[in-house]
Amino acid sequence: MSRVDWSAHPLVLAPMAGDPSTVALAAAVAGEGMFPFLAGAYVTVERLRADIVALRASTSAPFGVNLFAPSPNLPSMLDDARTYAALLDPWAQAAGVALGEPRYDDDGFDTKVAALVELAPAVVSFSFAWPPAETVAALRSAGCEVWVTINDPAEVAWAVELGVDGLVAQGWEAGGHRGGPQDTGEDQLPVRKLVMAVRSLTRLPVMAAGGVMTGGDAHALLSAGATAVAFGTAFLACPEAGTADVHRHSLTHREATTVTRAFTGRSARALVTTWTQRFGPASPAAYPHVHHVTAPLRAHGKATGEAELVHLWAGTGHAQVRELPAAELARLLTAELKTG
Known part of the structure; x- marks a missing residue:
């Protein structure tokens, strides 16, 4: 039996790894009936444990809780990342920053899974790759629902075979990384069309994500067959979010977004900057190798407020962001949902 009554929690706070997701943000929206996710990626297992305890x-x-399942480590990725680093290096030197070394890691996947089996949040979702079948079984035995992220209807059959409890259908409009298991680099379906295509292939619950900024947006996706609807970019400007100041400012002061591998070696939607325009076309499919190369430069950009040096993740609806306390925004979204 599902641990979550999605009819009572149709609005979801998406996980936003890399600082925006906080316990305070999750707690605020939970108090208003939304279903919150914590981001388990890019944090230590100790931090993840502490966040879960604090939220409870x-x-x-x-x-x-969302985790990044380990990405493939292809032999070419290290060389490709080194070539890209050489291209970036003069720009980094001009900023007074030494780039990082390209390397592979799995973000402490096994230790984090073990912690989640022990702590058993209601849902564990995965992005970037499929979790091993034994991981799915262990989490489900612990009482967790297991969800996976898809970007293409062709991925539905794989997920069903894996035995998961639900699908996060992430449309092309979504900010941040493409979460599905195949980073093709090609344009993909917008969220409404993706939800309808997925719904025609499975009876599993479907969570829609991508460019959703208002309760009216959510109503349209629920009407199209979604079980629940996730909001990410919409909450980046809330005071409870850990969003960097330069990122908050850019959401309403830049217009265009683009999907690029420039920052991490994995396709992700961000606001257009000099970085995306100058280096995006040359960036390889090499995650997390490129992520480690660029991390020092991006951290420098955040610390100094240099937007051109920051990965400004944003969905296509970013201009509609509302700078409200999270609880107030959650109430507003719920009211908008009711009025359609």
């Missing part, structure tokens, strides 16, 4: 101390509502 703040709310009795159900919540989820």
Whole structure:
């Protein structure tokens, strides 16, 4: 039996790895009936444990945790990342920053899975790749629902075979990384068309994600067959979010977004900057190798407020972002949902 009554929690706070997701943000929206996710990627297992404990101390509502499943480590990726680093190096030197070394890691996947089996949040979702079948089984045995992210209807059959409990259908409009298991680098379906295509292939619950900024947006996706609808970019400007100041400012002061591998070696939607325009076409499919190369430069950009040096993740609806406390925004989205 599902641990989550999605009819009672149709609006979801998406996980936003790399600082925006915080316990305070999750707790605030949970108090208003939304289903929150914590981002388990890019944090230590100790931090993940502490966040789960802190959220449980703040709310009795159900919540989820998202992990990045380990990406393939192809032999070519290290060389490709080194070539890209050589291209970036003069630009980094001009900023007074030494680039990082390209390398592979799995973000502590096994230790984080073990912690989640022990702590058993209501939902564990995965992005970037499929979790091993034994991981799915262990989490489900612990009482967790297991969801995976897809970007293409062709991925539905694989997910069903894996035995998961639900699908996150991430449309082309979504900010941040493409979460599905295949980073093709090609344009993909917008969220409404993706939801309808996925719904025609499976009876599994479907969570829609991508460019959703209002309750009216969510109503349209629920009407198209989604079980629940996730909001990410919409919450980046909330005071409870850990969003960098330069990122907050850019959401309403830049117009265009692009999908690029320039920052991490994996396709992701960000606001257009000098970095994306100058280096995006040359960036290889080499995650997380490129992520480690560029991390020092991106951290420098955040610290100094140099937007051209920051990965400004944003969905296509970013201009509609509302700078409200998270609880107030959650109430507003719920009211908008009711009025359609």
